[in-house]
Amino acid sequence: MYLYDEFDERLVRERVAQFASQVERRLSGALTEDEFRPLRLKNGLYLQLHSYMLRVAIPYGALNARQLRQLGFIADVHDRGYGHFTTRTNLQFHWARLKDVPTVLGLLADAGMHCIQTSGNCIRNVTADPFAGVAFDEIEDPRPVAELIRQWSSLHPEFEWLARKFKIAVSGAAQDRTVMKSHDLGVRIVRDAASGEIGYRILVGGGLGRSPMEAQILRDFLPRQDLLAYLEAALRVYNLAGRRDNKWKARIKFLVHDIGVEAFRAQVEDEFARIDKAKTNARPAEEARIAAFFAAPPYENLPGVSRKLERSIARDEELARFVEHNLTRHKRKGYAALTISLKPVGGIPGDISSDQMRVVADLAEQYSFDEARVTYAQNLVLPHVRLGDVPHIFARLKEQGLASANVGLITDIVSCPGLDYCGLATARSIPIAQALAQTFADPARQKDIGELSIKISGCINACGHHHVGAIGILGLEKKGAESYQFTLGGDPGDSYALGELLGPGLPAEKVPEAVERLVAVYLARRQPDETFIETTRRLGLAPFKTAFKEIADAVA
Amino acid sequence: MLLLDRHGPKEDVWERAEYLCQAETNFVLAPFGAIAESPLVDSELRLGALLEPDRALDEVASFFDRLDLIVIHFPSAADGRGFSVARQLRQAGFKGVLRAFGPLISDQFPQALACGFDEVEIIGASAARQPVEHWMEALKRISFLYQRDYGATDSIPEQRLARAAHV
Ligand code: HEM
Ligand code: SF4
Numbered sequence: 001m002y003l004y005d006e007f008d009e010r011l012v013r014e015r016v017a018q019f020a021s022q023v024e025r026r027l028s029g030a031l032t033e034d035e036f037r038p039l040r041l042k043n044g045l046y047l048q049l050h051s052y053m054l055r056v057a058i059p060y061g062a063l064n065a066r067q068l069r070q071l072g073f074i075a076d077v078h079d080r081g082y083g084h085f086t087t088r089t090n091l092q093f094h095w096a097r098l099k100d101v102p103t104v105l106g107l108l109a110d111a112g113m114h115c116i117q118t119s120g121n122c123i124r125n126v127t128a129d130p131f132a133g134v135a136f137d138e139i140e141d142p143r144p145v146a147e148l149i150r151q152w153s154s155l156h157p158e159f160e161w162l163a164r165k166f167k168i169a170v171s172g173a174a175q176d177r178t179v180m181k182s183h184d185l186g187v188r189i190v191r192d193a194a195s196g197e198i199g200y201r202i203l204v205g206g207g208l209g210r211s212p213m214e215a216q217i218l219r220d221f222l223p224r225q226d227l228l229a230y231l232e233a234a235l236r237v238y239n240l241a242g243r244r245d246n247k248w249k250a251r252i253k254f255l256v257h258d259i260g261v262e263a264f265r266a267q268v269e270d271e272f273a274r275i276d277k278a279k280t281n282a283r284p285a286e287e288a289r290i291a292a293f294f295a296a297p298p299y300e301n302l303p304g305v306s307r308k309l310e311r312s313i314a315r316d317e318e319l320a321r322f323v324e325h326n327l328t329r330h331k332r333k334g335y336a337a338l339t340i341s342l343k344p345v346g347g348i349p350g351d352i353s354s355d356q357m358r359v360v361a362d363l364a365e366q367y368s369f370d371e372a373r374v375t376y377a378q379n380l381v382l383p384h385v386r387l388g389d390v391p392h393i394f395a396r397l398k399e400q401g402l403a404s405a406n407v408g409l410i411t412d413i414v415s416c417p418g419l420d421y422c423g424l425a426t427a428r429s430i431p432i433a434q435a436l437a438q439t440f441a442d443p444a445r446q447k448d449i450g451e452l453s454i455k456i457s458g459c460i461n462a463c464g465h466h467h468v469g470a471i472g473i474l475g476l477e478k479k480g481a482e483s484y485q486f487t488l489g490g491d492p493g494d495s496y497a498l499g500e501l502l503g504p505g506l507p508a509e510k511v512p513e514a515v516e517r518l519v520a521v522y523l524a525r526r527q528p529d530e531t532f533i534e535t536t537r538r539l540g541l542a543p544f545k546t547a548f549k550e551i552a553d554a555v556a
Numbered sequence: 557m558l559l560l561d562r563h564g565p566k567e568d569v570w571e572r573a574e575y576l577c578q579a580e581t582n583f584v585l586a587p588f589g590a591i592a593e594s595p596l597v598d599s600e601l602r603l604g605a606l607l608e609p610d611r612a613l614d615e616v617a618s619f620f621d622r623l624d625l626i627v628i629h630f631p632s633a634a635d636g637r638g639f640s641v642a643r644q645l646r647q648a649g650f651k652g653v654l655r656a657f658g659p660l661i662s663d664q665f666p667q668a669l670a671c672g673f674d675e676v677e678i679i680g681a682s683a684a685r686q687p688v689e690h691w692m693e694a695l696k697r698i699s700f701l702y703q704r705d706y707g708a709t710d711s712i713p714e715q716r717l718a719r720a721a722h723v
Binding site: 005007008010011015017021025029030031032035038039121151152154155156157158159160161162236239241244274275276279280282283286287289417471483 | 562609610633634635636637639640641643644647648660662663664666669670671685686690693697698699700701702703704705706707712713716717720
């Protein structure tokens with residue numbers, strides 16, 4: 001894992017002091033509220049419904065034990081004993097006190113963390129495949145390039161005042177696990193078929209929100225040494241041409257859509273041609289310095305199966321379920337990537353207590369070469385565990401209520417904070433997620449239904465990714481009451497699709513029943529081995545619409 | 557009004573005019589459009605052009621050797637287009653003085669310098685609220701940048717390289 005050198009640390013600490021001075025200048029009246037707000041946001045501090053919220057960057061989702069413990073400490077001393085992981089692999093403290101913020105930023109810096117650019121109209125926290133470095137389908141580990149982009153985009157003098165936020169994702173595997181096509185810009189590591197050389201495919205113009213759009217290919221193959229110059233070119237074109245007259249039309253997706261991707265590409269290529277690449281791109285030595293931090297850990301030579309695990313599974317049905325649903329194949333024989341679900345039935349998706357953070361820290365340290373990851377589905381991953389250690393890890397997780405065996409299943413629900421916290425919300429989302437998890441709590445039923453993603457947002461901004469949920473639920477407000485709109489068929493991965501509207505909105509209490517109806521259609525009509533999303537693709541919307549209509553009509 | 561470069565406040569020698577023919581001194585700062593269309597562009601006058609951030613680069617580049625100063629307008633502090641305009645002008649070879657003009661905040665001073673500006677001109681309430689010290693202190697807050705080609709020769713990657721060569 002990357003560790004700060006003195007330059008990284010100095011920059012983060014100077015940034016904390018800079019923010020302290022900005023707060024001071026706000027208090028003295030040197031800065032107006034309008035001037036101060038973007039500075040506050042660029043340091044991750046939001047004003048929410050009930051209090052401030054502090055958003056900590058977890059760059060490309062990577063955490064070590066020390067950082068997890070520090071987050072636990074901050075949660076205990078400066079918040080309410082917990083944090084909330086988001087779909088952008090950030091951690092939010094929902095009860096921040098303004099006067100504590102400089103202290104908290106200092107504590108984060110002590111552990112090599114920061115809140116820089118986790119909000120505001122700038123380049124945001126860069127995200128990557130949570131199975132980076134371990135996935136068996138990986139072409140190359142995306143973390144070195146993600147770290148390079150983190151550094152390059154931090155405090156960028158030219159790009160801190162963009163028209164709107166700018167999100168970058170990086171992936172290095174055959175399969176996309178970053179929702180890349182919902183990002184302003186995607187960097188996909190690819191191998192050129194002809195030369196065998198590794199480089200990048202660049203995607204542009206994705207985004208969710210009120211006008212969801214799928215990213216398109218900007219450059220099919222970019223030689224790796226040119227990455228930073230190319231990013232500079234793309235950002236410059238956007239900075240100059242992105243709309244500034246309407247906040248809701250300011251994301252790069254609108255620019256790409258309005259002028260067309262060909263015209264946008266022509267501008268980027270023109271700008272790229274003018275940039276002095278030798279002075280701009282990262283030098284190979286710096287790339288190598290960063291990459292060295294991500295060298296494979298000292299794995300043992302293990303057999304592909306663990307007798308110990310097999311025996312334990314045979315005795316323990318719960319463990320067997322956990323192994324079935326929460327382990328992901330690892331590059332290395334005898335190892336697995338273990339996903340810790342933050343979706344216990346009845347819990348709040350993505351929430352984690354300080355005690356839980358410490359247990360995950362201990363487990364990461366003891367069993368996963370001091371590494372943990374955050375996923376966009378608001379779960380955690382211990383990326384390299386020996387198969388034989390799984391029973392013990394499972395037992396420790398179970399003590400902390402962290403052993404839900406539901407990864408990828410119907411109760412592994414993604415949800416934004418919604419009206420319980422968020423000032424922009426039009427409806428609650430957490431209680432909807434909780435009610436749905438209760439409805440489908442039975443493990444046998446979950447297993448029977450299989451892979452199914454439900455994603456819930458509390459307003460049109462789509463922080464809960466509802467557009468790309470197999471079942472997407474969007475909370476709106478209609479005539480003073482909460483109303484939930486359903487979409488079907490969304491897919492965040494390589495078969496990227498935006499869900500389609502099923503019908504009119506439903507009141508909160510009808511949401512579980514509606515999902516049950518949709519699931520019933522699937523169970524009745526699926527073919528052997530067909531997942532929910534595959535069945536919706538084959539059958540189309542019609543049978544699901546019919547089932548949905550029965551409920552909607554009953555309400556109306 | 558506040559005019560500053562990296563060394564501190566300075567006097568403005570430029571006279572503002574809507575059209576070149578109105579000039580009373582030899583240093584005239586006029587909107588770029590007025591300069592581009594004026595026959596006086598071939599005169600002895602020293603010229604400064606006021607540029608809105610939506611001007612196409614190529615239009616401006618053909619006047620580079622006539623312009624001693626280009627002033628780029630920032631309609632608001634949050635509108636960062638001017639930073640990219642400055643980069644493009646420098647990249648295209650403009651060697652004269654570049655000035656950022658508008659209601660900037662002092663934290664943007666180092667960003668402006670890094671993007672190729674030489675000076676900033678702040679007017680109205682923004683200037684009244686932010687005294688000279690704020691602008692000068694802002695230059696000292698962040699010692700080094702990650703970006704290699706933004707003004708400084710001591711960027712973090714350069715220093716890392718130098719250090720690696722040392723051991
Ligand atoms: C105070 C709380 C929050 C506020 C005010 C907020 C604000 C917004 C806004 C205004 C948008 C729409 C942007 C646009 O369409 O241009 C948005 C999108 C988004 N936010 Fe949030 N958000 C909050 C919390 C969260 C949380 C908790 C998550 C993760 C669970 C999150 C992740 C995202 C994502 C993934 C998108 C949509 C993807 C995209 O188009 O980029 N945000 N947010
Ligand atoms: S989707 Fe809406 S309600 Fe949910 S966190 Fe985002 S802005 Fe808030």
